[in-house]
Amino acid sequence: MSATEAPGAADSDISSREPHCLVEQRGHVLIVTLNRPEARNALSGEMMAIMNEAWDRVDNDPEIRVAILTGAGGAFCAGADLKAMNAAPPGDKFEQGERSDGKGNDGGWDLSRLPALLKGRRLTKPLIAAVEGAAIAGGTEILQGTDIRVAGESAKFGVSEAKWGLFPLGGSAVRLVRQIPYTIAADILLTGRHIKAAEAKEIGLIGYVVPDGTALDKALEIAETIANNGPVAVQAILRTIRDSEGLHEEEAFRIDAELGAAVFKSADAKEGPRAFAEKRAPKFSGS
Numbered sequence: 001m002s003a004t005e006a007p008g009a010a011d012s013d014i015s016s017r018e019p020h021c022l023v024e025q026r027g028h029v030l031i032v033t034l035n036r037p038e039a040r041n042a043l044s045g046e047m048m049a050i051m052n053e054a055w056d057r058v059d060n061d062p063e064i065r066v067a068i069l070t071g072a073g074g075a076f077c078a079g080a081d082l083k084a085m086n087a088a089p090p091g092d093k094f095e096q097g098e099r100s101d102g103k104g105n106d107g108g109w110d111l112s113r114l115p116a117l118l119k120g121r122r123l124t125k126p127l128i129a130a131v132e133g134a135a136i137a138g139g140t141e142i143l144q145g146t147d148i149r150v151a152g153e154s155a156k157f158g159v160s161e162a163k164w165g166l167f168p169l170g171g172s173a174v175r176l177v178r179q180i181p182y183t184i185a186a187d188i189l190l191t192g193r194h195i196k197a198a199e200a201k202e203i204g205l206i207g208y209v210v211p212d213g214t215a216l217d218k219a220l221e222i223a224e225t226i227a228n229n230g231p232v233a234v235q236a237i238l239r240t241i242r243d244s245e246g247l248h249e250e251e252a253f254r255i256d257a258e259l260g261a262a263v264f265k266s267a268d269a270k271e272g273p274r275a276f277a278e279k280r281a282p283k284f285s286g287s
């Protein structure tokens, strides 16, 4: 298995089936749909490669202002493909091949950065998760790399790697305790138990619970609102949230001031008040 493949690599003739991940642009919104419904969208190498391409497209295309990550077939993501892992244990690879950064041998992988799962990479534009059904293990891991999270009322979450003797290498052992209360994060990580959408909302892992089957509609509604806001401001606010995390307030406010000043220097910062005075919707250029 090469360093670009993952457990669950393509298992059937690619030409005779849909790709493991679908990417669709609707105006300023890019929708990324994990597409292995027969395996509850368990991750595959093909899926992760398409995800990486989609993230690059989000960051590089100024026309794309917001992204949505969702799953096909009434599920979000069941994490790594356990059947593929059984056939080819990833750990056997970790002892072979120089790591990509030359620091040890993890099978050619730098396990501190898994861009497809948004570990060691965050998008420069807002990413909204639209969850139906199961978001388990790798599914809840990638969720933590999203910014706004919507789930159908029957959705369930969990970081179940420990249940199978595995480790949440998608970043949860670091990130979950930074996003929800410590004792609940420890509980979820150490028990591997699944939690329902209502509990996920109660603990702040997700922000919205909607009727089953409407998570994508709600995510599109939120995405439209953000896409109509000033893109320069939106991206600067997102970057400030990210770059100031964990810093002392005084150091964080230096980032805040630098990025905020750049927004006020933008043409959009003139268009907004002008539109208000002229009683019309702003036409932001993104510059």
Ligand SMILES: C[C@H](/C=C/C(=O)SCCNC(=O)CCNC(=O)[C@H](O)C(C)(C)COP(=O)(O)OP(=O)(O)OC[C@H]1O[C@@H](n2cnc3c(N)ncnc32)[C@H](O)[C@@H]1OP(=O)(O)O)[C@H]1CC[C@H]2[C@@H]3CCC4=CC(=O)CC[C@]4(C)[C@H]3CC[C@]12C
Pocket: 001, 005, 006, 007, 038, 039, 040, 042, 043, 077, 078, 079, 080, 081, 082, 083, 084, 090, 091, 093, 107, 109, 111, 114, 134, 136, 137, 138, 139, 160, 161, 164, 166, 167, 168, 169, 170
């Ligand atoms: C560490 C990172 C993440 C690891 C993991 O995610 S471990 C996997 C944990 N997953 C689970 O516990 C979920 C298991 N599934 C369930 O609990 C249930 O199926 C469900 C709740 C999800 C749904 O229940 P349901 O009743 O609706 O449906 P079912 O009937 O149960 O299932 C239907 C159907 O789907 C199949 N199915 C479901 N889940 C899976 C699954 N996870 N795998 C396979 N198949 C699944 C089920 O069998 C049924 O099928 P059927 O035929 O009908 O019986 C890793 C994430 C990415 C890794 C990196 C990738 C790149 C790399 C490559 C390398 O070589 C090694 C290094 C690495 C960087 C690698 C490192 C580790 C990761 C970061």
